[in-house]
Amino acid sequence: MSDTRTPATAADARRAELVPTLARAFADLGYAGATTAALARACKLRENQLYRLWPSKKAMFLATLDYLYEMETRWWRDRLAEAEHDPAAAARAILDEEGRRRGETGLHRIIFAGLHEADDPDVRHAMAQMYQRFHKFIAHVLRRSQTPGSTATASGHGVENSGGGVTPHLGAWALIAFATFSNIARELDLFPVSTQRRLMAEAGGLLTNLPPKNKTKK
Amino acid sequence: MSDTRTPATAADARRAELVPTLARAFADLGYAGATTAALARACKLRENQLYRLWPSKKAMFLATLDYLYEMETRWWRDRLAEAEHDPAAAARAILDEEGRRRGETGLHRIIFAGLHEADDPDVRHAMAQMYQRFHKFIAHVLRRSQTPGSTATASGHGVENSGGGVTPHLGAWALIAFATFSNIARELDLFPVSTQRRLMAEAGGLLTNLPPKNKTKK
């Protein structure tokens, strides 16, 4: 992506191989906590060798952000495929599973690290872009799933939709807010996982005006 | 609060006088960024003198958290007073103003700093308590405002309330989530202030089942 036809050198392969480990380390330790010594130890290398692959710790962090973005995007794209067939089901699945996934990847810790160390404009920009793209995607899914039959629920300023829900634009931000805060909550032990899931499923469902799961109607 | 009748020494007065400045510094610079040198400069003192008042930088940070908690509590308590007379109005006011306030105090930056440095159990605990008390308060206000006439809207598992809204418990967490994420969004320039306010007012209002503002019905 840099020069004409990235050559995919051995170094590139090496980087690709190591990035998941870096991501884990940044997630576990935070940005400041992940000292270059710690990063090297995690990779089972010497600091030196890391610096032969990336020019700086910041570069390692940005590579990690890129990697995570790729991972997330891949996962979401799969959901999108499902969404083509049954948008509402896909949206519900996202609501149900999102909390769990974030916890696994440790993405949120990396994001907090980035926010804190975000005096740096590069880091800031990378993170903002990440959020923006997520929002775009989620809003897209919501738009499809909120209009099962009709053509346009959100008619310009259609704030007060039929019976509930907000515009997909706003709803998507709300869902992202829930997902993000859930991770803070987990970090601080604010509430149990059940509450977290209810936040996504109930509150999220209400906002996005999805039909409730309705399984085997008691 | 420590020994029988805290003596309120000159040192105590001094601390109380300086804490707001510390808070500002932590908010502006983050925890790591607020070096002891920077803190001293902000207070127009030498590092030394700070260390005669607090035993460590961490103690300064915890004092800051305490102070902010006090400040927030005072503000919220005022709203509570209003809530006694017109709960719905108070709730709406909170929804409308919360985003702005957080931005002013810089509380969120301190919280991010704390989250990041939150390997420390003391910091973690202080922050968790802060959130828990906010939640308790907000849920209380919501409970009062959501039941203008009837006695019990949330009947145990009353998840799907009349026409919309979730339990006050969940709704309060949702509002806190919005407020928190709004600050992240501001930090990263994710969306304009108008969106932030709509998130609180529309999405929050929908979740908490508040009657929309309805002013001078166009």
Next chain:
DNA sequence: CTCAAGTGTAAGTATCCACTTACGTCTTGC
């Protein structure tokens, strides 16, 4: 006055951490 405790100023110290240099040993193309 005087002694002790507080206050202001300045110079350290010890530690940590991102990043570097030096150097020996493999691999590899020719």
Next chain:
DNA sequence: GCAAGACGTAAGTGGATACTTACACTTGAG
């Protein structure tokens, strides 16, 4: 076989930073 570069290991270096020590000046009670 051999030069050149990649790889592995170890030891720095410079700078930042939390925290300390030293010391002179004020103040106020006895």
